[in-house]
Amino acid sequence: MATSNINPSTPVLVGCGDVTDLTTPATDARSPIDLIAQAGRVALDDTGAAGMAGVVDTVAMLRMFADTAPRFATSFGRSTNPPKSVAQRLGVNASRHIYTWNGGNMPQYLVNMFAEQIAAGEMRAALLVGGEALRTQYGATRGDVKANWAEDPGGAFEEIGDPRRGWSDYEERHLMRAAIAMYPLIENAIRGKRGRDVETHMKAMGKLFAGFAAVAKDNPLATRREGFSAEQLSTITSDNRWIGFPYPRFMNANAYIDQAAAVVMTSVGTARELGIPESKWVYLHGCADGHDHWYLSEREVIAGSAAIRNGSRIALDMAGKTIADMDFLDLYSCFPSAVEIACAEIGLAEDDPRGLTVTGGLPFFGGPGNSYVMHSISEMVRRVRGKPESFGLVTANGNYITKHSFGVYSTRPTEGHWRRQKPSELQNALDALPKAPLVEVANGPATIETYTVMYGKTDPDFGIVVGRLATGERFLSNTPKDLAVMRDLQAREGIGRPGVVRHEDGRNIFTPA
Numbered sequence: 001m002a003t004s005n006i007n008p009s010t011p012v013l014v015g016c017g018d019v020t021d022l023t024t025p026a027t028d029a030r031s032p033i034d035l036i037a038q039a040g041r042v043a044l045d046d047t048g049a050a051g052m053a054g055v056v057d058t059v060a061m062l063r064m065f066a067d068t069a070p071r072f073a074t075s076f077g078r079s080t081n082p083p084k085s086v087a088q089r090l091g092v093n094a095s096r097h098i099y100t101w102n103g104g105n106m107p108q109y110l111v112n113m114f115a116e117q118i119a120a121g122e123m124r125a126a127l128l129v130g131g132e133a134l135r136t137q138y139g140a141t142r143g144d145v146k147a148n149w150a151e152d153p154g155g156a157f158e159e160i161g162d163p164r165r166g167w168s169d170y171e172e173r174h175l176m177r178a179a180i181a182m183y184p185l186i187e188n189a190i191r192g193k194r195g196r197d198v199e200t201h202m203k204a205m206g207k208l209f210a211g212f213a214a215v216a217k218d219n220p221l222a223t224r225r226e227g228f229s230a231e232q233l234s235t236i237t238s239d240n241r242w243i244g245f246p247y248p249r250f251m252n253a254n255a256y257i258d259q260a261a262a263v264v265m266t267s268v269g270t271a272r273e274l275g276i277p278e279s280k281w282v283y284l285h286g287c288a289d290g291h292d293h294w295y296l297s298e299r300e301v302i303a304g305s306a307a308i309r310n311g312s313r314i315a316l317d318m319a320g321k322t323i324a325d326m327d328f329l330d331l332y333s334c335f336p337s338a339v340e341i342a343c344a345e346i347g348l349a350e351d352d353p354r355g356l357t358v359t360g361g362l363p364f365f366g367g368p369g370n371s372y373v374m375h376s377i378s379e380m381v382r383r384v385r386g387k388p389e390s391f392g393l394v395t396a397n398g399n400y401i402t403k404h405s406f407g408v409y410s411t412r413p414t415e416g417h418w419r420r421q422k423p424s425e426l427q428n429a430l431d432a433l434p435k436a437p438l439v440e441v442a443n444g445p446a447t448i449e450t451y452t453v454m455y456g457k458t459d460p461d462f463g464i465v466v467g468r469l470a471t472g473e474r475f476l477s478n479t480p481k482d483l484a485v486m487r488d489l490q491a492r493e494g495i496g497r498p499g500v501v502r503h504e505d506g507r508n509i510f511t512p513a
Contacts, residue, residue, distance in 0.1 A: 003278055006413045008269030011115035013282040013409070015052065015264030016378035017042025019131070020221040020366065024258070026139025029147035032064055032260075033079055036131040037089035039260035043127065043378075044090065047264055049274035055125045055266070059087045060098035060110050060160070062130030062371040065255070066137070068102045072255075072369075074137050077150025084153040086129055094127075100370070101161030103398025104332060105289070107373035108405035109161070111265065112287040112420070118267050119418040125270060130371025131260025138256055166399035168295045170440050173507055174476045175454070175462055180252060182296055182400040183335035184244035184452035185466060189302040190340050191246070192450065192495035202246060205336040206234030208350050209251060209363065212333060216360025221375070223257045223366040224250075245453040245490055253334040253367030261374035263381065279411075282381045284418075285391070286319030286408035288312070290426040296400050297466065297476055298435045302450055303337075307404045307430055309345040312395065314421055315406035321391055323347055326408075328383045328392035329354055330376040333361035338397055346395075358383055358392070370398075373405075380409050388412075442467070442475035442501045442508045449474065451494045453486045460486035465494075465510040467501060477501055477508035485511065 019039045024030050044052050061083040065072035079085040083097040100106045110128050117123040140147055167177045176182060191201040210230040217227035232240070233250050240248045266274075271281060288311040293299045316322060323346055331342045333356070343350050350356070358379045359365040362372050373396040380392045388411045396405040446467045453463045463479030463486045479485050489512055499512040 003413060006268050007417055008267060009119050009121060010268045010414055010418050011118040011265060011284060012268055012271055013263055013265050013381055014271055014276050014280050015043040015047035016262070016381040017046055018221050018261045018375055018378050019259065020223060021258040022223065024136070026136045027143055027145055029140045029145050030133065030136055031149045032131060032133035033082060033085045035133050035258055036061065036129050036260040037086045039131060039262040040086055040090050040127055040129045043262035043264050047276050047280060049276045051274055052264065053090060053092045055270060055274065056092045056127045057094055057124050058096040058098065058126040059083045059092060059094045060100065060126060060128050061086060062106055062369070062374065063100050063102050065132055065134065065369040068370065072134065074149070076137070076147040080152045081155050081157050083157055084155050085151055088153050092127060097155060097157045098160050099157040101159060101163045102370050103161055103403050104334065104370055104372060105396040105398035105403040105405040106161055106370055107377060108394055108396035108407050109289055111284060111377060111407055112289055112405060114265050115284045115287065115418065116420060118265060125264065125266035127262060127264055128374065129260065129262040130368070130374045132368040132371065133258045134256045135258045162403065164294065166402060168297065170476060171295060171297055174464060174478050176464060176476065179334065179400065180244050181452060181454055181464060183337050184247050185296070185450050185464060186302055186401060187246055187335065187337040188452060188495065189450035190337055193303045197493065198246060202234040203230065205251060206230035208336055208339060209233050211355060212357050212361035213364045215355060215357050216364035219360050219365060222360045222364055223254055224364045242455040244455065247335060250363055251336055253362035255367050255369065257366040257368060259366045259368040259375065261371060261378045263374065263377055279385065282384055282409055282411055283414045284407055285410055285414055286315035286317070286321070287406060287420055288314040288426060289405045289423045290430050291403045292401065292430060293433070293435055294402060297438055297474065300434055300436045303341065305341050305345050305401050305404070306433055308342055310426060310429065311404050311406050312346045314426060315408050318420060319391070319408040321408065325391055326393045327354065327387060327390035328358050328380060329356050330358045330380060330394050331356045332373065332395050332397035333357060333363070334367060334397070338401060341401060342395055377407065384409050384411050437473045439473045439475050441503045442469060442477065443503055444501065445470055446475070446499060446501045446510065448494050448497045448499065448512065451489065453490050459483060463489055467510055475501060475508055477510040480509060480511055
């Protein structure tokens with residue numbers, strides 16, 4: 001298609017920027033807003049248009065972990081309007097400021113939503129930003145630095161996303177309320193589904209993530225560039241200790257980093273007006289958003305995702321492509337289970353020669369809270385620009401294989417008026433899927449469906465068991481707080497293992513045979 005024939009309302013990404021700061025001393029107490037604004041400046045400059053900042057009418061920022069989870073809260077203060085604080089640093093006089101709800105899906109979700117609004121003429125240009133400065137926050141706190149990150153730029157922000165927390169009251173009672181506990185449960189369910197023993201599966205996970213570590217090794221923006229081998233990743237050492245069985249430390253997302261990223265979106269018509277070179281234009285050819293049943297314990301299949309299966313298909317169909325047509329891939333990679341499920345549902349081999357990441361993934365590139373996928377998108381923009389006419393797929397995941405967003409990118413222009421399938425069509429189909437039979441009070445003989453053992457610094461701290469009663473009903477439980485029981489649960493196969501569950505003091509306690 002001749003570019004002169006492109007519909008001027010067609011949405012395009014025209015700027016991208018990333019910052020990884022490994023060197024600024026924590027004692028400088030550089031604020032996350034300053035770091036995020038730096039990435040925003042890089043993205044605005046990347047457009048090559050001197051007037052870009054003047055036409056941005058929307059600044060959207062990913063919610064920071066300090067405003068998301070109590071364990072990341074800071075005593076240094078915060079902005080009353082984070083996206084406006086970023087905008088002011090950049091000289092952007094936007095009329096709309098958005099601060100999202102939490103979720104690793106949200107960067108791609110925003111791109112999908114803004115593409116629709118740009119195509120409809122409801123938005124002229126948007127700056128999307130996100131980042132974390134937890135390395136600095138943690139170091140400054142430990143060093144007793146007196147920092148002041150409080151500011152009041154005025155105005156109010158709009159909140160976009162789903163405000164619901166990712167776990168139920170029932171799950172919380174059994175200590176299922178954090179990613180480091182939920183994903184090991186998912187991982188052991190995958191292992192059970194594949195019929196592997198622990199040793200075999202550990203080696204497979206190590207091989208999978210060694211591919212991600214190799215990409216990070218060659219990425220100057222990555223935070224862990226050691227290029228860990230499969231053996232290093234799957235071997236327990238003092239530096240690679242257990243976090244939640246079967247995950248050692250290097251198989252967990254690396255959150256304590258200082259990273260930020262940004263992208264700029266506008267229409268073809270505005271890009272032409274501003275004189276943005278066409279070599280900068282990247283089109284969103286396909287997209288989709290949807291979530292699985294909200295709580296992990298509700299899902300019939302813990303080791304799968306109907307939302308990934310169907311959402312990825314919708315995005316690829318919209319682009320008129322198949323997964324085989326993708327030159328580049330970035331699968332959300334907070335833990336091995338997220339990648340394993342995505343590969344199985346999309347139809348990818350875990351050793352696909354194209355590679356499964358363009359950044360190095362959350363454990364090795366870095367896991368800046370809710371904004372990792374902003375880095376995926378930024379890098380994907382650079383990749384497809386560097387290989388004109390190529391295509392790339394980005395997948396995004398929020399909570400616990402719960403919320404999913406997909407984007408297919410290329411420098412090849414889209415044809416006709418840009419439009420997408422209504423997200424409600426996919427969501428209605430996902431909501432109609434059956435749920436697992438779940439009981440909150442469980443007593444009697446039972447078997448383990450999946451499990452994990454959570455660690456303190458050196459020893460097991462508590463165990464979580466998702467089990468089935470003889471009637472087929474699922475229950476949630478903890479193990480007795482007994483080191484011998486927890487160590488035995490790791491030493492001998494747990495999947496399918498019999499035992500007895502009893503309900504006491506508001507919780508279920510499962511004792512394996």
